[in-house]
Amino acid sequence: MTVPALDTLRRGACPSLSAPMRTGDGLLVRLRPAAPALAAEDLLTLADLAREHGNGLIEITARGNLQLRGLTEASVPRLAEGLAAAGIVPQTGVAIEIPPLSGIDPSETVDATPVADALRKAIAAASLILAPKLAIVVDGGGVLSLGDMVADIRLDAVAAGWRLSVGGDRQAARPVAVLAEDRVIAGTMTVIAALAALGPAARGRDLDAAALAAEFGVVSEPPPFAALSRHPLGIHRIGGERVLGIAPAYGQMQADKLAALVKGLVACGASEFRLAPHRMLLVRGFSGEGLAEAEACASLEGFWCTDTAPGRSISICAGAAGCASARFDTHAAADAVVRGAGELLDGSVDVHISGCPKGCAHPARAAVTLCGTAAGVGLVLDGRAGDAPAAALPVEDLPSAIRRLGTLLRAQRKEGETAKSFIDRTAPAALVSAYQGPQ
Template identity: 45%
Template sequence: MAAAANRQLQETVVTGLRRGACPTLAAPMETGDGLLVRLRPAGGALTVAQLKALASAAASCGNGILEITARGNLQVRGLRPDSVGTLALAIDAAGIVVPPGPAIELSPLHGIDSAELGDAAALEAQLRSTLAGKLQSADIAPKLAILVDGRGVFCLDHLSADIRIVALAGHDWLVAAGGTARVAWHVFSGGIDGAVTAVGHVLDILIATGRHSRARDIDIETLHAAFPEAPQSISFSPSRTPVPGILALPDGRAVLGLRPRFGQMRADALRAFLADLADDIEIRLAPDRQLFLTGLAAAEAETLAVRAGSCGFSADPVDPSANIAACAGAGACASGFYDTRKLAARIIDTAPDLLDGSLTVHLSGCAKGCAHPQAALTLAGRGNAYALSMNGKAGDPPDATIAGGGIESAIERLAQLAGTERRAGETVAACLQRLGASTIAKALQQD
C-alpha cells in the first residue's frame, strides 16, 4: 500500500506550487532555498536505517538540511522539481510509510509507556482504515491537526488540534474538537469504535462547513446538534510535556530525548550521530522540534547524550537555544537577508537573560516568517535592515527598524534594558510588555 502511494507520488509533476498549503511530497512548497517537503511517517517513528537513508536522500536530492517542526514533523529542504520523485523513491526503498491524508500525531512514547491508558497507534490505524475516504477527501484541510493521546508519562495537552482523541480509564476514549486540551469542545466519550465514528462525524461537519475548513470555523450550535449527548467536561490530572533528557522506563530501559539546535539538522552531522547506533533503536518524532531514541540501556543513553552535543543536538531540557526559532537564513536560503544561526549564537552568548523561557525570539531572514508563524519577539530581514516587532510576526509592521550593522548592539541594549527594569519575580516577557514597544524602540535606537 505504501509502495503504491509512493509510486503515485513519484509520477506527480510539481506544478502550481503555492504557500499556505501543506508541503507534502505530492505538493512541495517553493521557498528561497528550493522546494520543501514535509512528511510524518506512520506512528511518527523511524528505524535507525530509515533515518540514515532519509539523511542521505536529503543530501543528494536537496541541500542536506532536515528540520523537525514545532508539531514533530520532518521537513527536507532545498529540493528541485526533478529531485522530488527521487526523494519519493528513496523513501519507498527505505520502507518508510507516509500515510496519505492529514498527519496524526501521537506521543513519542506510544506503545512503550506502561503508564499509557490506551493504544494510540492502534487507534490511528483504525482511523486510517475506517475513515480513509474522509481523511483523504480533497475538501479536508491539508494542515488539519489530528492528535491521539494515550495519556502516559508524556501527554499532549499543550498542543492545539482540530480533532483530539484522548485515552480515558477503562479503555474508553474522549473525542474533542478545537484548541488545546483546556479549551477543546468535548463531543464523545466511550469505546474505540464509537470514538472512530465520532471522529468521522466531525470530519463530515468540516467538509460540510466548507472546503479546507478547520475546527475554529465550526459553529458551536452545529456541534451541539450533531452530538446531543456530548459528555460533560472531563478534567485531567496535570500532564508532563515531552522534554529533552534521559527518561528511565520501568522495564530498565531508557529513552533519550534530543532537540536539534533550532530544530535543524545537517545530513552529514545526523549520519555521524547515527553511525554507531544499533539497528533495534527507534527514533520517535516529538512536538517542540524534538526526537526521542528508544530501546537504550541507561549507560548507553548517557553516552549518547554527551556525544549528541558535537552533532548539533542537545539533551538539556533548559537549553537556551530552545527559546529561539530561527529559519534557514542567509547561506541556506536565497530569501534570507542575514545569517540567523550566527545571530542566534550571538544572542545566546551576549544576551542570555532574554532567554528565560517566557518568550520566543524569532529570527527570520525575510518577511515570510517560515520558522515561527505565531507572534513573538521577532527580528525579520527587510532590505538591508532588521524589522523588530516586540510581539508580532515577521510580516507585521515593525516597532523599530535597525540598520544592518547595529543589530548586535541593539540586542545587547535590549537585554540590558530588561535586566535593569525587571521587577522582582517578573519574567522578561512581562517586563517588556509593561515597558511597551515605543519605550523599547526609543532605547534601542539611541546612539
C-alpha cells in the first residue's frame, strides 16, 4: 500500500491504514477489526506488530477502536502487510457501531448485526461523500447496549421496528421516524442522502429533524427507554455465561503488557475477546473458578476489571511519555486525580487530561479538563482542551492543585451529592481559586 504524503495527513479525518495521522510520537493508525470477535492469536499478533512497527503503545478508544502509535511512513505499509497475513481485516467506510455482544445476548430486542451489515453495503453502493467522522449507531439493546453513545444517526430497536433519530445519544437524539424492518435501510439512506446534500462536513446536528419527520409522514416522539446502558467494566451475566470486562488503565497499554494479559487469560479459560466502548475488552469463556483467576491475572498486569475503578471517568492522551506534542505526564496526572480528588470520579462527569490543546483523547466538552499549554497546565471548566483555560499553573504545582480541588469538593459537597451536581452549583471562581491556591 502507499501512504499519503505527510502534508495530506490532516486532523479532522479518522486516522487509518490508508491515511495515518501525524502525532507527536510519529504516525497513528486507528483500526476496528471487521470480525466481531478476536482470538488470542489475533491480539498477540497485534501486540507483535505494534512493537515491531510502532513504539509499542496501544490504545483502545472510547468507541472501542484500536490505535497503534509511533509508526513511520516506512512502517505503516509493513503493518498493513502483517495484518493481512494474520487475516485481521479492518473495517472501512462509515463507522457503524453495534453493541459488542450483538447476536449472543438473549436479552437484546433484536440482533443489530444484519441491519448494520445491510446499511454498510447500501452506503458503499451509494458512493456518497460524507463527513470523515460520521458515526452511526445500530442498537438492538441488551445488557451492554449503546444508549449512551453519541451518534450522527441512530437506529434503536423498539417494539414496532427501529426508531430513527439524529444527533445525540439515545435520550437526546431528535426523532425522525419509527421504521418497520422492511423499510429501515431505505429510510436511513434517505437521511444519509440528506446529510450528503448538506456537504462533506455535515453531521447529524446539522439536519432538520422536523423536516425529515414530515417527509416520512410521521412525527415520532421518543418511546420510553430504560436507563442508559451499563458500563462494560466488570462481570456481566449474559444468558448462561459470565463475561468479564477488562480495561487497560486510562485506555492505554504497552504491547508487552497486552501479550502478558492475553496469555494469562487464556490459561484461565478465555476463548474470545471483543472490543467494546469505554476503552474495553470483553472476554468470554470463563468458568466460575477461572473467572476469579482471570480477575487476579488482569489486576496483576495493571488492568482494571471491577466497575469501581475510579479512573474509568478520566480520558487521557499518550502524554509526554509517548508524544512530543504533550507538555506533561498525563498518566501521572490521572493517578494524582485518583489519589487527591477521587470524589470527582463517581461517573457523573467526564474528566479530561490532555497533554496539549489538540485534545486527541476527548474531543468533546468535559466538566473538567487539565491541558498542557505554553503557560503551564491549564484548567478548563465545561469545555474542550483547545478552549482558553480559566487558570494555568507550572507542571510541578499540579499535584498540589489537584489536592486543593479534592479538599474543596470534600468540604462542600452535600451528603449523597454527585460530582456533577456539586460542579453545577459551585461558582467557577471557587474552583479556579482552589486550583490556583494562595496568591
